Each structure stands twice: as C-alpha cells, then as structure tokens.
Amino acid sequence: MPRPDEGLIHAWLDGQLPTEEAERIEQLVATDAEWAAAAAEARGLVAASSRIVAALDHVPRGVLPQGALAQRTGRPAVRRLPWWTRMAAAVVLVVGATTVVLQRVPEPTTTPAPQVKQELAVPKVEPVVVARVPAAAPARTVQAEVSGAPRADRALAESPAIAPAPREEALNRAADVARRDVPRAEAQHMEAQRGVAGGSAAKTVASPAPPQVVGGVARAVSASAAAPSPASACYKLLDSRTSVEAGVIMRLARTDGDTLRLEPARLPSPMRAWVVLRDGVSRGVLTTDADGRGALVVTATSVACPAP
Amino acid sequence: MSDIERLFTTYHAALVRYLTRRLGDRDWAEEIAQETFVRALRQEQLVNERSWLFAVASNLVRDEARKDIRRRKHLALLASEMQDAHVEGPDTAMERALDAGDARRALDALAERDRQALLLREEGLDYPEIAEILGIAVGSVGTTLSRARRRLAEMYEAQVAQRAQRGHHAAS
Known part of the structure; x- marks a missing residue:
C-alpha cells in the first residue's frame, strides 16, 4: 500500500485526475485509514483556503491615497519639501504676489494646468506664476479649471501644499513610474492638451498640431467624423451589442499606441474606458460605476466636446 | 477578436476578483483587468482564452515595478x-x-x-x-x-x- 500522496489527493478532490487514477485514489481512501485521514485533512484544507481567500473580497475602496492612482495613469508628481523650504516659498509667494498685483496690469484669472503643477513641484516659484494663482483659491476651483486634464493632473491640482505622508509617498512613486513609463509621444500630446486646458488665458496655447496618435487611432478618428485635434477630441460611447449610448461623452485623456484612454468630459465621474481600433472600428471596455459591476464593451464615435 | 463581448461577459468578474484578491486593491485590479481585455481586443484569436486572460493579467501584475x-x-x-x-x-x-x-x-x-x-x-x-x-x-x-x-x-x-x-x- 503506497503512502498517501498529498498532491494526488488534492488533485483528486479537485476533480483533476483521469478517471482510472481517480478510481484508484477513491479505492485507497475507502480502504486505507491513513489515506482516509489524509483525504479528510485535505478536504478541510481545501474548504479552509477557499473561505480564507473569499475573505479577501472585503476590500474597502479608496484605501490607497488618490495620488497612488496617478501611478497607474503614469503621470508625474511632486516631492515634499522640508518645512523650512515650504515656509520660505510661502513668504516668497506672498511678497511676490503682493508686488506683482500692485504693479502689473490686470491679467486673466484662468489658470493653465501646467502652471499649477509647476508651482507645486518646483521650490523656486516665479512671482508671475503666483499672480495667476490666487493664494486663497480653493482647490476645487483649480480642479474645475483643469477638468480637461488627465486624472493625475487633477490629483495634483487637488493636492494641498502640505500633503499627508502616504499621499506624498504615492505621488513620489508616481513620479518615478511616470519618468520611466510615459512615452515621448504621449508626453508631447499631453503638453498640447494642457495648453488647451488653460483656455484663452494660456500664454502659449498649443497650436492645432497634427494628432500624436498613431496608426489605427488616427484612422479611427478620421473614419468616424471630422478629426478633432487630440487636445479636444471627445467620443460618444455606444454599447456595442445594443448600440445604445452609454450616456456620457468621454474626453481623450491620453494615447498609448493604438489605444485611447478616455475619461468623462465632465468630472467627477467614476467612468473610465480604454478603446482600441480593430478592423476599422474603435471598440473598448468601459467601466461605468465605482464598483466595476457596470462594465461593458463599447464602440466609440468621435463627437464635438461639450462646452466646459 | 470578434468575440470580445462574450469574453468580457464570461471572464470580467472572475478576472477582477482574482486580481483584487491578488493585489488587495479593487481599483488597481480593475485597471489591470481593463488593460487585459484591451490586449485581448488586439488578438486575432485566442486558443485557450481563459488561461490567456489570466496569464496576461498575471504578467501585468508581475511587470509592475516595485x-x-x-x-x-x-x-x-x-x-x-x-x-x-x-x-x-x-x-x-x-x-x-x-x-x-x-x-x-x-x-x-x-x-x-x-x-x-x-x-x-x-x-x-x-x-x-x-x-x-x-x-x-x-x-x-x-x-x-x-x-x-x-x-x-x-x-x-x-x-x-x-x-x-x-x-x-x-x-x-
């Protein structure tokens, strides 16, 4: 009589043995006490591990700080500065802002997204930049102004000057990943997008440069409608099975080869989508709610972006 | 991949659950699941679709630096x-x-x-x-x-x- 083989018993319990082998193990378990005990123990382990693994499903949402999500979207972030540097920067900000406000002619109040980020990221802040960012401006106002920017930019815009440590660490990680991962073409595209996000107030509005999208994406855009520039491209998503509208206009957040990353044109919204061109049709996956239950396969059609 | 809807309907929930259990973060899991299905869209055909999806998802997780x-x-x-x-x-x-x-x-x-x-x-x-x-x-x-x-x-x-x-x- 062979000694009980634990691996074999688990394979038997999992129903993964060929019929003959399964019958042999069944016979051993029925006739041999040692095999019977091993099988009973294995049954307990199978049940216990299933229960333990199922306990992993109770994962609270939003445990990771918002900034950590930037890591997934590959956007750069900021490093936390020492307190004395922040203090000095604050003094420079106040003095600079006061000086410029007293001396300069009125300027537009809208703030281009990249300037906000620059202020957060670079310790040496130019007074001109400060003048365009009211020190008392609430974060939500800034967010509204950069609503066309991708998620990581929004996270940055929302982040307070002195962030809690976990968020800051996540942002630092995001910066590292972004430096490593973001392709040059995408970076150029995002630069153009930021220029437009600033609207008419931006000093250097990106000219309607040719789309940075490549291959199939460019064909997808031109095939469906007059191709908008990547900075303003928006898409209507249809359930690919029923052709019913998914109910939201999505804005192009970034491109990755022949893949479009879409986010809702009007934020906040849990929706997000990836769309890829295949056989002349842009199809993709849309997650429609925060629980991920409302995910569906969609086709994308280029449309005019809604007014901000 | 013409059968993407069936693929999605059949495997999306399981894939997200697997990834959530593996990563401990639902949002992250959904991101990787989406990326996995996008890659499936690019395929002409999948011989063993379930193992392909889980293998790609596993590789995406593994490839995440740090x-x-x-x-x-x-x-x-x-x-x-x-x-x-x-x-x-x-x-x-x-x-x-x-x-x-x-x-x-x-x-x-x-x-x-x-x-x-x-x-x-x-x-x-x-x-x-x-x-x-x-x-x-x-x-x-x-x-x-x-x-x-x-x-x-x-x-x-x-x-x-x-x-x-x-x-x-x-x-x-």
Whole structure:
C-alpha cells in the first residue's frame, strides 16, 4: 500500500485526475485509514483556503491615497519639501504676489494646468506664476479649471501644499513610474492638451498640431467624423451589442499606441474606458460605476466636446 | 477578436476578483483587468482564452515595478483603516475587516507561485491551465496547491491566534 500522496489527493478532490487514477485514489481512501485521514485533512484544507481567500473580497475602496492612482495613469508628481523650504516659498509667494498685483496690469484669472503643477513641484516659484494663482483659491476651483486634464493632473491640482505622508509617498512613486513609463509621444500630446486646458488665458496655447496618435487611432478618428485635434477630441460611447449610448461623452485623456484612454468630459465621474481600433472600428471596455459591476464593451464615435 | 463581448461577459468578474484578491486593491485590479481585455481586443484569436486572460493579467501584475513596496504600504494603510473601523464601524464590519486583514497577511506569506496557483484555482481554472500560466508541469500542480493550502491555513490560524493574544493583553 503506497503512502498517501498529498498532491494526488488534492488533485483528486479537485476533480483533476483521469478517471482510472481517480478510481484508484477513491479505492485507497475507502480502504486505507491513513489515506482516509489524509483525504479528510485535505478536504478541510481545501474548504479552509477557499473561505480564507473569499475573505479577501472585503476590500474597502479608496484605501490607497488618490495620488497612488496617478501611478497607474503614469503621470508625474511632486516631492515634499522640508518645512523650512515650504515656509520660505510661502513668504516668497506672498511678497511676490503682493508686488506683482500692485504693479502689473490686470491679467486673466484662468489658470493653465501646467502652471499649477509647476508651482507645486518646483521650490523656486516665479512671482508671475503666483499672480495667476490666487493664494486663497480653493482647490476645487483649480480642479474645475483643469477638468480637461488627465486624472493625475487633477490629483495634483487637488493636492494641498502640505500633503499627508502616504499621499506624498504615492505621488513620489508616481513620479518615478511616470519618468520611466510615459512615452515621448504621449508626453508631447499631453503638453498640447494642457495648453488647451488653460483656455484663452494660456500664454502659449498649443497650436492645432497634427494628432500624436498613431496608426489605427488616427484612422479611427478620421473614419468616424471630422478629426478633432487630440487636445479636444471627445467620443460618444455606444454599447456595442445594443448600440445604445452609454450616456456620457468621454474626453481623450491620453494615447498609448493604438489605444485611447478616455475619461468623462465632465468630472467627477467614476467612468473610465480604454478603446482600441480593430478592423476599422474603435471598440473598448468601459467601466461605468465605482464598483466595476457596470462594465461593458463599447464602440466609440468621435463627437464635438461639450462646452466646459 | 470578434468575440470580445462574450469574453468580457464570461471572464470580467472572475478576472477582477482574482486580481483584487491578488493585489488587495479593487481599483488597481480593475485597471489591470481593463488593460487585459484591451490586449485581448488586439488578438486575432485566442486558443485557450481563459488561461490567456489570466496569464496576461498575471504578467501585468508581475511587470509592475516595485509592486511589493506598494503592497506593503497598502497593508499599512489597510491596517490603519481597520483601526479606524474599530472606533467607528459596527462589530460585523470590524470582524470582517480584521478577517480580511488576517487573510491578506496569510496570503502574502505564501511563495509567489503558490499564491498564484491558489488564486487561479479559486477562480476555477483547471490544472492544465494553471500549469500553462505558471510554466510548471501539470503533475506538480496538485503538490503546489496542497502546499499552498496548508501554508495558507497555518498562517491564517497563526494570525488569528496572534490577534486574540493581543486582544487578551489589551483587555488585561
């Protein structure tokens, strides 16, 4: 009589043995006490591990700080500065802002997204930049102004000057990943997008440069409608099975080869989508709610972006 | 991939569940699941679609640089959140959160291959599929799973005992 083989018993319990082998193990378990005990123990382990693994499903949402999500979207972030540097920067900000406000002619109040980020990221802040960012401006106002920017930019815009440590660490990680991962073409595209996000107030509005999208994406855009520039491209998503509208206009957040990353044109919204061109049709996956239950396969059609 | 809707309907929930269990973060899991289906869209055809999807998802997870660091940070955050839940949440929610914490720590104590085999099996993948994804012989999947299950149960029991001991010390 062979000694009980634990691996074999688990394979038997999992129903993964060929019929003959399964019958042999069944016979051993029925006739041999040692095999019977091993099988009973294995049954307990199978049940216990299933229960333990199922306990992993109770994962609270939003445990990771918002900034950590930037890591997934590959956007750069900021490093936390020492307190004395922040203090000095604050003094420079106040003095600079006061000086410029007293001396300069009125300027537009809208703030281009990249300037906000620059202020957060670079310790040496130019007074001109400060003048365009009211020190008392609430974060939500800034967010509204950069609503066309991708998620990581929004996270940055929302982040307070002195962030809690976990968020800051996540942002630092995001910066590292972004430096490593973001392709040059995408970076150029995002630069153009930021220029437009600033609207008419931006000093250097990106000219309607040719789309940075490549291959199939460019064909997808031109095939469906007059191709908008990547900075303003928006898409209507249809359930690919029923052709019913998914109910939201999505804005192009970034491109990755022949893949479009879409986010809702009007934020906040849990929706997000990836769309890829295949056989002349842009199809993709849309997650429609925060629980991920409302995910569906969609086709994308280029449309005019809604007014901000 | 003309059959993407069927593929999506059939496997999306399982893939997100597998990834959530593996990563401990639902948002991250959904991101990777989406990326996996986008890659499927690019394929002309998939021979073994289920193992292909889970293999690609597993590779995407593996390719994430510094995932271990992030997972540890996540655990720390989860632990602090559970402490908050202790103060605010109802008993059942608290118990569930603690249970999830114990399960997470027990799972993290497994070797990567064992952990993957276990989670793939829990999603109903058969031994040849698991062997293909892990790059091991079909004959060794049973051994891998038996080791993983035993270790998981032991580690979980140890976590529960440790927590009970801490609670006892705190009470006295």
